[in-house]
Amino acid sequence: MMNRPDPEAIKERYDYVKRRITYACTQAERAVHEVTLIAVSKTFSDSYIRVLYDLGHRDFGENKVQELVTKSDSFQYQPDYNGIRWHMIGHLQRNKTREVIGISDLFHSLDSLRLAKELDKRAEQAKTQQQCLVQVNISGEDSKYGVAPEDLHPFLSATAGFEHLVIKGLMGMARFTDDLEEVRSEFAMLRNLSSTFSGSLGDQGSLDFFSMGMSHDFEVAIEEGATHIRLGSAIFGERAYTNQ
């Protein structure tokens, strides 16, 4: 982990990202408050998070459960840094479900029924409900996690039976490409799936949230209806590890 943030550089990038979000919202005739910016802090140390917190930012995302637990624990004991909302955005192994319950305000990567069952059980034991998004494999790439679009309907019907999970919407990652029209069609697919299947959840949940868009494609995502965008490098700078 890199331990010495450059607060000026982070502020500059953060301000620039916020201006781009505002502009994209204007273009799409949407209100800025409809889009929650999640700062993806994976691989960056607490000191980076504090810089952004001091600028008023509260939503942070992590893709590895161990890093999420370590950071959320550490901030619990930093009384000046209350009220952080943690988003778990990465694939979770079933044997790690216990650790995210009670930490993750929104779990973005619900990608299998076996995981749903396990999370539901852990949430019940903790006497809580876990808010979740269903990750859909919108790019169709084998390397990506997520429920296949054609399996989404039965998946949603099944999760409607889990009383300790509240499904709030869908999450997707577009293909990593410069072809923005391809990216746009994948994001549009996520939105169309939601309008087709929003009735499948009964009264337990809804599909109002769309977590889509990263540093290289968030403007397209906003145009296609994103309510949550997940940005790492555009805010914190390039990560030292390329495999995350």
Ligand SMILES: *Cc1c(COP(=O)(O)O)cnc(C)c1O
């Ligand atoms: C790392 C990550 C991001 C952010 O990626 P950037 O390209 O740095 O914006 C978003 N979503 C997920 C699931 C990630 O793992």
